[in-house]
Amino acid sequence: MIRVRDLRVAYGDRVVAEVPELDVGRGECVAIVGESGSGKSTTLLALLGLTEGARVSGEVSVCGVDVMKARPRALRAVRGAKAALVIQSPQAALSPTTRLGVLMRRALRLHGVTGGPSLTGGAGSTGGPGTMGKGARGIDAVMAQACEAVLLDPAILRRYPHEISGGQAQRFAIAMAIALGAEVILADEPTSALDVTVQAEVVGVLRGLREERGLAVLLVSHDLALVSTIADRVLVMKDGVVVESGPARHVLRDPDHPYTRELLEALP
């Protein structure tokens, strides 16, 4: 689903992220960890061609699309529907005067989702572009099922963005991705600034989605405790460079690099 080789992102003369190798397969979760400013978010944004003003080189393929060479239209299709970015404060990206249901319905229409087969059959079965339409009721069902998949009461669709919590906003962003038939979720610190119960909920949702729907999840976080509960593999970044990578069990229990040990020792 995601394949990266020799990715290098520079702003001016400064290289801010260098990732020699990163692969995320269907149903897998890979986490990028490291302290603030280590290049985690830049790496995530580069995967969708969203690092404006940067010099980017290397090979990046997401859902079969060569991000470095793709035409704008193909890139928009990847960004909008196949690979969903769940950002730190999704509320800021939502129009404040529009109810969540209207926002979701618009996004679905824009991407040609008109309500198709049930959502229970795994990623890609959500009625993507080209699906036989069933009209407004079909879309309502897709939206309600997507909310339920992230443990949100579909009644939330009648609320405005400022009427929901940060955790609910992140789950809503994930629900939107599911409704659009996303195959990949790129989550940037999906649990920052959330209380522990909400953290557990969001991570539980991501874990369930990758197991049940085969979603590929790339998670950016500085929370190693959180990462240990979900990631198959971990990349540790420091000052823009990957200092260690490997199976989560190995990296988080028996790290090779002193910086990883430092991060682990800083855990409460």
Ligand SMILES: Nc1ncnc2c1ncn2[C@@H]1O[C@H](COP(=O)(O)OP(=O)(O)OP(=O)(O)O)[C@@H](O)[C@H]1O
């Ligand atoms: N548009 C930009 N122009 C110039 N420098 C940038 C730009 N975006 C990011 N950087 C720099 O790149 C470096 C890496 O930033 P990045 O946001 O990727 O780190 P991060 O590990 O995700 O940090 P955090 O956990 O705080 O989000 C930082 O030094 C940052 O200042």
